Every structure is written in C-alpha cells, then in structure tokens.
Amino acid sequence: MKRTPPKDTGEESGGTAPGGIQALDAALSVLRVLRSFDGPATLSDIAREAGMPPSKVHRYLASFIHAGLAVQKERSGRYDLGREAAELGVAAISRNNFVVRASDELEELAATTGQAALLAVWSHNGPTVVRMERGPHLTTTSIGLGSTFPLLDSATGRVFLSYLPSPQLAGRLQNELERAASVGVSWPDLNPNPESVEALTTKIRRERIAYVDGRYIPGLSAISSAITNWQGEIEVAVTLFGTHRDLLQPDSPARGALIDFAARHSIVPPAQLGNSSGVPER
Amino acid sequence: MKRTPPKDTGEESGGTAPGGIQALDAALSVLRVLRSFDGPATLSDIAREAGMPPSKVHRYLASFIHAGLAVQKERSGRYDLGREAAELGVAAISRNNFVVRASDELEELAATTGQAALLAVWSHNGPTVVRMERGPHLTTTSIGLGSTFPLLDSATGRVFLSYLPSPQLAGRLQNELERAASVGVSWPDLNPNPESVEALTTKIRRERIAYVDGRYIPGLSAISSAITNWQGEIEVAVTLFGTHRDLLQPDSPARGALIDFAARHSIVPPAQLGNSSGVPER
DNA sequence: GAAATTGATTGCATAATACGCAATAAGAAA
DNA sequence: TTTCTTATTGCGTATTATGCAATCAATTTC
Known part of the structure; x- marks a missing residue:
C-alpha cells in the first residue's frame, strides 16, 4: 500500500529537516497551523490547512495534548493551544x-x-x-x-x-x-x-x-x-x-x-x- | 537488535500518548527539557537530562531547528529556544x-x-x-x-x-x-x-x-x-x-x-x- | 423521532523510517 | 601537535507511523 507522495505545494515550514525526523517535521507543521488560527479550530480545519489526512493529524494532536501544547475544548471539540505552549513561548521570550x-x-x-x-x-x-x-x-x-x-x-x-x-x-x-x-x-x-x-x-x-x-x-x-x-x-x-x-x-x-x-x-x-x-x- | 526498553524513571512528560505518535512524544519531552534550562545548553546536557542517547536527541533538535523552535549558537554550539517558540508563546498568550x-x-x-x-x-x-x-x-x-x-x-x-x-x-x-x-x-x-x-x-x-x-x-x-x-x-x-x-x-x-x-x-x-x-x- | 450526513476517532496490515550503535568529524584541552 | 571530548552522520533492521476503512459521535435534514 503506497504512501501518498509528499505534496509539492509550497509548505512554509519547508518540508523535512536534513538529519531530522520526518514524523516530527510533519507534526510541527501541524502545530504551526494550529497556531495560525485566530482561536480554537476543528480537526478538519486543521487537517485541510496542513494538507494532511484527519486521522494523521488526530494522532499528532493526541501527542500535543498529552504534552500540554494543545487542548481540546470539551463542548465544541475544537483544538486550541495549551498551557505548555504559553510556558514554552514565555520561556523563549x-x-x-x-x-x-x-x-x-x-x-x-x-x-x-x-x-x-x-x-x-x-x-x-x-x-x-x-x-x-x-x-x-x-x-x-x-x-x-x-x-x-x-x-x-x-x-x-x-x-x-x-x-x-x-x-x-x-x-x-x-x-x-x-x-x-x-x-x-x-x-x-x-x-x-x-x-x-x-x-x-x-x-x-x-x-x-x-x-x-x-x-x-x-x-x-x-x-x-x-x-x-x-x-x-x-x-x-x-x-x-x-x-x-x-x-x-x-x-x-x-x-x-x-x-x-x-x-x-x-x-x-x-x-x-x-x-x-x-x-x-x- | 533490541531497542532499549523505556526508562522506568518517572518521566514528568508522562511517557507516551494513547493514540499519539511515540517519536513525537519523545521529541516533545526533549523540547520540554530544552525549555527547562535557564539558557543555551549543550547537546550532552540536554541528552543527559532527557535520558536519551545524544544521537537521538540530535535528530530531534535538527527538526526543531528546521521548524524554528530551536536555534544552535554558532560560536558555542549550544542549543536554545528559537523565534518560532517565542511566536508560539505570543500566540498562546x-x-x-x-x-x-x-x-x-x-x-x-x-x-x-x-x-x-x-x-x-x-x-x-x-x-x-x-x-x-x-x-x-x-x-x-x-x-x-x-x-x-x-x-x-x-x-x-x-x-x-x-x-x-x-x-x-x-x-x-x-x-x-x-x-x-x-x-x-x-x-x-x-x-x-x-x-x-x-x-x-x-x-x-x-x-x-x-x-x-x-x-x-x-x-x-x-x-x-x-x-x-x-x-x-x-x-x-x-x-x-x-x-x-x-x-x-x-x-x-x-x-x-x-x-x-x-x-x-x-x-x-x-x-x-x-x-x-x-x-x-x- | 428517524434517517442521512458530517466530523472525529480507532483498528490493522505493511511500507516506511526511527533507532541503536559504531564510525567519523569537529572542537577543546593539554 | 597530540589527545581527549563532544557533536554529527552512516547504516542495517526492528519498530512503528501510515493509509485506508470501519466505527463512533454529533449535527442536520425531513
């Protein structure tokens, strides 16, 4: 079963990192997409914007949630940045x-x-x-x-x-x-x-x-x-x-x-x- | 050749996310370690703190650098949080x-x-x-x-x-x-x-x-x-x-x-x- | 209220790659 | 210059990330 070839659309995150980890590169592009929304976003919105299948994005989001970088709102089911994203960012600032x-x-x-x-x-x-x-x-x-x-x-x-x-x-x-x-x-x-x-x-x-x-x-x-x-x-x-x-x-x-x-x-x-x-x- | 079994030491990041991606979980624990330093850190410091081999951590850092979440200082070779981490934080805030x-x-x-x-x-x-x-x-x-x-x-x-x-x-x-x-x-x-x-x-x-x-x-x-x-x-x-x-x-x-x-x-x-x-x- | 539609989540076989380990390169210290 | 330490890269293979389909859940339509 063939994997879909990488999209040729100009990805701002610039594809894969030489010497890096491909799954991580893809996941980080999802995080970037999540960040680029004004607020909470649905899985399908995120997947569409990231140009990935929703099931793949869902797994990345599961890991981001586990790490505290993202949260899923109970009522709407939408995803947003989590507390750890703020903590990471303020540390960087x-x-x-x-x-x-x-x-x-x-x-x-x-x-x-x-x-x-x-x-x-x-x-x-x-x-x-x-x-x-x-x-x-x-x-x-x-x-x-x-x-x-x-x-x-x-x-x-x-x-x-x-x-x-x-x-x-x-x-x-x-x-x-x-x-x-x-x-x-x-x-x-x-x-x-x-x-x-x-x-x-x-x-x-x-x-x-x-x-x-x-x-x-x-x-x-x-x-x-x-x-x-x-x-x-x-x-x-x-x-x-x-x-x-x-x-x-x-x-x-x-x-x-x-x-x-x-x-x-x-x-x-x-x-x-x-x-x-x-x-x-x- | 068996992969080393997961460390039983109490990982603050809490191991793997159900339904998530293991490599991503591990990478995010590295990012958390990088954040926890007061400033720029060496690869070996990061690896030691993360409890991982340096070569593995290096690959994660390569991806973080590519995504802008981390930078490597030219002179010292140390790693620090990057601009994208700051922008993520500003967005989260x-x-x-x-x-x-x-x-x-x-x-x-x-x-x-x-x-x-x-x-x-x-x-x-x-x-x-x-x-x-x-x-x-x-x-x-x-x-x-x-x-x-x-x-x-x-x-x-x-x-x-x-x-x-x-x-x-x-x-x-x-x-x-x-x-x-x-x-x-x-x-x-x-x-x-x-x-x-x-x-x-x-x-x-x-x-x-x-x-x-x-x-x-x-x-x-x-x-x-x-x-x-x-x-x-x-x-x-x-x-x-x-x-x-x-x-x-x-x-x-x-x-x-x-x-x-x-x-x-x-x-x-x-x-x-x-x-x-x-x-x-x- | 039931059926249809849409969106989210999970199972599974397998293709792809993440990984450990060793080698190499680079930098620092003597 | 040599030695030691740290960072980076190559490679075979064990492990897992992935695509796809099925299932579940929520929303919309009639």
Missing part, C-alpha cells in the same frame, strides 16, 4: 534578546552582503550604534559604537522615525524639521513637513526598508531595516552601508538579504494582542 | 482571556495614571514582560518586552512571590534569598529569610499591591498588582512604573487605579469552592 540575537549573526550578514553592518537602538540621544561589523571592504569611517544619527537624513534614523510612537519622537523630530526648513533643505523623497514625513514613513513600513536618496556621509550609501517585537514596535535597526551606490538599487541582493535578516529576527504579533495593525498608533 | 482583556485596556491605564504600564506572566525564568505601554513620560528604559524580574527586588516579582504556589517558586526564591544573605542585602520591609518573606507576601495579598521600598532600577518607582483567576491563582501581574517616587505613596491616585484595574480583570473565586480566602495553599 524571556531568553530572547533582540540585540544579542541580531549581533550573533551580524558578522555573517556583513560577509554575505559584502557591506559593513551595524545595529542601532533608540536612546536618549536618538538612534545609537551598539554593534558594528566592518565587513570586507570598509576602510575608513567615522561611524562607530555610540555614534548617533539624525532622523531625516540617515537610513537608520528614518527607520526609527517610521516605527517609534509619536511621543518618543516628538521633540527630536520637531527640531530636525525646523532646522531643515530654516536652511531650505529637502530631499528628493522628503520635504520637511509632517505630511511628507507621514508619506515617507508609510512607505518605509510597507517596504520594510529605508535609505536616504542623497548622501548622509559623502561616499557612503546605507540601507536600514527594523527588527520589531510582537507589539509591532522597533527593537533594533539593522543597517548596511558601504561605498557602492548600487546598494540603493531596488533589486540589490544586499537589500533582500537585509529585509530577510530583519524579518528573521523579528517576532510577528498575532492578530488580537494589542496593535492588530502591527504599527504603533501615530 | 493571545488566547489567554486575562491577558487579552488586560492588554485591551492597558493603554488607557497608562494614560490615566501618567505612568508606563506592563503585563508580566510567569515563565521558567521568572516574571516575564509580555506587554508594555510606555505612557506619556517614559522616554528611555532598559525594561522591555521579554524582560524578567527578580522575586524580592521588584514590584512585579513580589506579586508572583505572593500568589504562586511554593513548589513553583522554590528554587528561584532559595537562590535569591541566599544571594541576598551572602551580600548582606535587606530591605526596610524584608529581610532575606522565610519568615520575613511570609509576612511580606501576606501583606501584599491583603493590600493587593506590591512595591519595593528602595529602588530596583535607579530613578524608577514601580507598583504592581495581581490579576487572579477563579481559583485565586495569579494569571498576570500588572505593573505601573515611572520616574516619580510619589507613585509609591499610599494615597497616590495611580495606586488606586492599579488596584481597581487588577480587581476588575480578576475573577472572584466562588466562596463555596475550597479556598475561601482566595489564596493558593502555601
């Missing part, structure tokens, strides 16, 4: 440090993109560099640990501009807008007024990438992306910079790698918890 | 009605009290921040999503100290008591010994408010209260914090608002169902 985890892989990001890379967090002085990898080509730069950036005139600053709640930004943004207006500065993609700032930040959040069309530091190009938490707030900005303007091209490999890096280090919010849009109210 | 309802009104609490506000749930690493509102005045803080707190030296920790059953607290409390005693630390309202802890927790449960007389973080004051379920067990701690020490005054409006908030989000246990005092047996 308590061990998650966005800066440390991004730092662990920053060297590799710099190496594969061929750019210098930095991490910045928000501080009293604005976006502040907390970690930096020089990468293969960077020779000299004044940017180093502790460097800060303006909000409007740097890729990193624009990322914070796009994700921080207004109260945190207010004074600093106001100062920069006034300064730019008083010396008649504007950018191809930004005029120093609130409407233009709003349009730019909407674009940055949509595209998950920021840059400055023009130059912050002569001879340097930079792109930046946000690592966000489950409230949709920015935790760290990841920035690539180097001397080649092709870094700014929409199809540059580094750009894709950066967006991917930031996404891999972000924790996506579920629909219900707080900000359903994933973006702080502005 | 978002199905906890106590957390969801408190989250829905957290922003308002922060606004009306003028303080930053946070929600913390218990994890293996202690009280862990799962939700946070910065409020009108907080600009920078090292407290963020995923932050954990000590039991004795934080308002949030003291709330959990007052409501969690002793077995859950035992190791962590013991460590903190020993550490405080060894460096000669004490607080105006707490000496590092069990009797003093008992008196403090009784007071906290009576008043439904906890704070630290002294400072956990210099310049920050915090008060915390428990949201409890129908069995009188703590589900979430709600904490207000800010830079003004008047937050700690017994007549401060924020204090009253916090106690009211927690009470409104708690379920009063029915008097006829056991614990009429609403306190878990200690």
Whole structure:
C-alpha cells in the first residue's frame, strides 16, 4: 500500500529537516497551523490547512495534548493551544534578546552582503550604534559604537522615525524639521513637513526598508531595516552601508538579504494582542 | 537488535500518548527539557537530562531547528529556544482571556495614571514582560518586552512571590534569598529569610499591591498588582512604573487605579469552592 | 423521532523510517 | 601537535507511523 507522495505545494515550514525526523517535521507543521488560527479550530480545519489526512493529524494532536501544547475544548471539540505552549513561548521570550540575537549573526550578514553592518537602538540621544561589523571592504569611517544619527537624513534614523510612537519622537523630530526648513533643505523623497514625513514613513513600513536618496556621509550609501517585537514596535535597526551606490538599487541582493535578516529576527504579533495593525498608533 | 526498553524513571512528560505518535512524544519531552534550562545548553546536557542517547536527541533538535523552535549558537554550539517558540508563546498568550482583556485596556491605564504600564506572566525564568505601554513620560528604559524580574527586588516579582504556589517558586526564591544573605542585602520591609518573606507576601495579598521600598532600577518607582483567576491563582501581574517616587505613596491616585484595574480583570473565586480566602495553599 | 450526513476517532496490515550503535568529524584541552 | 571530548552522520533492521476503512459521535435534514 503506497504512501501518498509528499505534496509539492509550497509548505512554509519547508518540508523535512536534513538529519531530522520526518514524523516530527510533519507534526510541527501541524502545530504551526494550529497556531495560525485566530482561536480554537476543528480537526478538519486543521487537517485541510496542513494538507494532511484527519486521522494523521488526530494522532499528532493526541501527542500535543498529552504534552500540554494543545487542548481540546470539551463542548465544541475544537483544538486550541495549551498551557505548555504559553510556558514554552514565555520561556523563549524571556531568553530572547533582540540585540544579542541580531549581533550573533551580524558578522555573517556583513560577509554575505559584502557591506559593513551595524545595529542601532533608540536612546536618549536618538538612534545609537551598539554593534558594528566592518565587513570586507570598509576602510575608513567615522561611524562607530555610540555614534548617533539624525532622523531625516540617515537610513537608520528614518527607520526609527517610521516605527517609534509619536511621543518618543516628538521633540527630536520637531527640531530636525525646523532646522531643515530654516536652511531650505529637502530631499528628493522628503520635504520637511509632517505630511511628507507621514508619506515617507508609510512607505518605509510597507517596504520594510529605508535609505536616504542623497548622501548622509559623502561616499557612503546605507540601507536600514527594523527588527520589531510582537507589539509591532522597533527593537533594533539593522543597517548596511558601504561605498557602492548600487546598494540603493531596488533589486540589490544586499537589500533582500537585509529585509530577510530583519524579518528573521523579528517576532510577528498575532492578530488580537494589542496593535492588530502591527504599527504603533501615530 | 533490541531497542532499549523505556526508562522506568518517572518521566514528568508522562511517557507516551494513547493514540499519539511515540517519536513525537519523545521529541516533545526533549523540547520540554530544552525549555527547562535557564539558557543555551549543550547537546550532552540536554541528552543527559532527557535520558536519551545524544544521537537521538540530535535528530530531534535538527527538526526543531528546521521548524524554528530551536536555534544552535554558532560560536558555542549550544542549543536554545528559537523565534518560532517565542511566536508560539505570543500566540498562546493571545488566547489567554486575562491577558487579552488586560492588554485591551492597558493603554488607557497608562494614560490615566501618567505612568508606563506592563503585563508580566510567569515563565521558567521568572516574571516575564509580555506587554508594555510606555505612557506619556517614559522616554528611555532598559525594561522591555521579554524582560524578567527578580522575586524580592521588584514590584512585579513580589506579586508572583505572593500568589504562586511554593513548589513553583522554590528554587528561584532559595537562590535569591541566599544571594541576598551572602551580600548582606535587606530591605526596610524584608529581610532575606522565610519568615520575613511570609509576612511580606501576606501583606501584599491583603493590600493587593506590591512595591519595593528602595529602588530596583535607579530613578524608577514601580507598583504592581495581581490579576487572579477563579481559583485565586495569579494569571498576570500588572505593573505601573515611572520616574516619580510619589507613585509609591499610599494615597497616590495611580495606586488606586492599579488596584481597581487588577480587581476588575480578576475573577472572584466562588466562596463555596475550597479556598475561601482566595489564596493558593502555601 | 428517524434517517442521512458530517466530523472525529480507532483498528490493522505493511511500507516506511526511527533507532541503536559504531564510525567519523569537529572542537577543546593539554 | 597530540589527545581527549563532544557533536554529527552512516547504516542495517526492528519498530512503528501510515493509509485506508470501519466505527463512533454529533449535527442536520425531513
């Protein structure tokens, strides 16, 4: 009796793990499906979404229930995440440090993109560099640990501009807008007024990438992306910079790698918890 | 060649699930072991704790890594919980009605009290921040999503100290008591010994408010209260914090608002169902 | 209320793979 | 550089996960 061949549909969990256990891979894809529902789900819903026969899914769910990761509601018969899922997750949250985890892989990001890379967090002085990898080509730069950036005139600053709640930004943004207006500065993609700032930040959040069309530091190009938490707030900005303007091209490999890096280090919010849009109210 | 018979040692995960999948049961017991470490662990540590051969555990970990539930640190080779575990946890928390309802009104609490506000749930690493509102005045803080707190030296920790059953607290409390005693630390309202802890927790449960007389973080004051379920067990701690020490005054409006908030989000246990005092047996 | 339909759960034969064990590779210590 | 320790991988086979059908349970229809 032949087993059905593996489905060729693009599975987000990406099929089987080399050196892993196939049954476990399949089971974990079921757990992921269970997680992706907004709330309790029927066996047939789960099986349909997982692309598996209900009897197979039922056995996986039996084990998840036994382990406390899932529960079956008595009245409706629906399955939901169990207490152990919360405990596992909160343990993971308590061990998650966005800066440390991004730092662990920053060297590799710099190496594969061929750019210098930095991490910045928000501080009293604005976006502040907390970690930096020089990468293969960077020779000299004044940017180093502790460097800060303006909000409007740097890729990193624009990322914070796009994700921080207004109260945190207010004074600093106001100062920069006034300064730019008083010396008649504007950018191809930004005029120093609130409407233009709003349009730019909407674009940055949509595209998950920021840059400055023009130059912050002569001879340097930079792109930046946000690592966000489950409230949709920015935790760290990841920035690539180097001397080649092709870094700014929409199809540059580094750009894709950066967006991917930031996404891999972000924790996506579920629909219900707080900000359903994933973006702080502005 | 016979497979080794199942270990007769009392496995907390309770062996195999009727109607489940044995490999999955075993793998999930490994995941539970990984969770139980305070941080990254070596393969041999995990295998020893799980009572399994390292090669078997390695294969399970390969699948967990593939699914994003675990990561292996490049430098140390140690294994830790991954991003998918965190996202699973956030999803599971978002199905906890106590957390969801408190989250829905957290922003308002922060606004009306003028303080930053946070929600913390218990994890293996202690009280862990799962939700946070910065409020009108907080600009920078090292407290963020995923932050954990000590039991004795934080308002949030003291709330959990007052409501969690002793077995859950035992190791962590013991460590903190020993550490405080060894460096000669004490607080105006707490000496590092069990009797003093008992008196403090009784007071906290009576008043439904906890704070630290002294400072956990210099310049920050915090008060915390428990949201409890129908069995009188703590589900979430709600904490207000800010830079003004008047937050700690017994007549401060924020204090009253916090106690009211927690009470409104708690379920009063029915008097006829056991614990009429609403306190878990200690 | 009975019959039909739908969804959940379980039994069973067997194809598939999880497993133990040993070998190999990689990393750390001397 | 050598030795020791830990992590990872190969492989034969014993074990079990699986597909399919049957059974059970719940819901819907008449």
